[in-house]
Amino acid sequence: MAFFQWDDKYSVGVARFDQEHKKLIDLTNRFYDAMKEGKGRDVIGPTCRELVNYTKTHFANEELALAKTSYPNLAEHKREHNLFTNQALDLQKKVESGEPVVISSIGNFLKNWLINHIQGTDKTYSKYFS
Ligand SMILES: [Fe+2]
Numbered sequence: 001m002a003f004f005q006w007d008d009k010y011s012v013g014v015a016r017f018d019q020e021h022k023k024l025i026d027l028t029n030r031f032y033d034a035m036k037e038g039k040g041r042d043v044i045g046p047t048c049r050e051l052v053n054y055t056k057t058h059f060a061n062e063e064l065a066l067a068k069t070s071y072p073n074l075a076e077h078k079r080e081h082n083l084f085t086n087q088a089l090d091l092q093k094k095v096e097s098g099e100p101v102v103i104s105s106i107g108n109f110l111k112n113w114l115i116n117h118i119q120g121t122d123k124t125y126s127k128y129f130s
C-alpha cells in the first residue's frame, strides 16, 4: 500500500485540481519511497526537487484560477501556500546537502499538510467553480 493514498473524500469538486492533488500525492510517495529505500542523494534530491517544483506550479495554478472568481479568501490562501513553499524549500536544501533527516517525520509532515490544506482550505473554493 502506498504511503499516501488518495481518497474520494479529498475531492474539491474541481476535476482539474483533483488531478493536480493526485499528482502531488504521487510525487510525495515517490520522494518518501526513495528515502525509505535508502536511495542516494542523487535519487532522493531530484524526487524532492520535483515535488517542490510541482507544488509551486500547483499553487500558482490555483491562485490564478481563484483570482478569476469571487473567492474571498485568496490573500489568506496565498499566505498558506507561501508558508508551505518556504518549508518545502528548506527541506529541499537539507535533502540536497545530504543532511540527515527523519524520514517518517518528513513523510508525515508532507502528508498531513496536504490533507489539512486540501480538506480545510482548498475545499472552501469548491462553490466558486460551480
Ligand atoms: Fe491545492
Ligand SMILES: [Fe+2]
Residues within 6 Å of the ligand: 059, 062, 077, 081, 117, 121, 122
Ligand atoms: Fe491551495
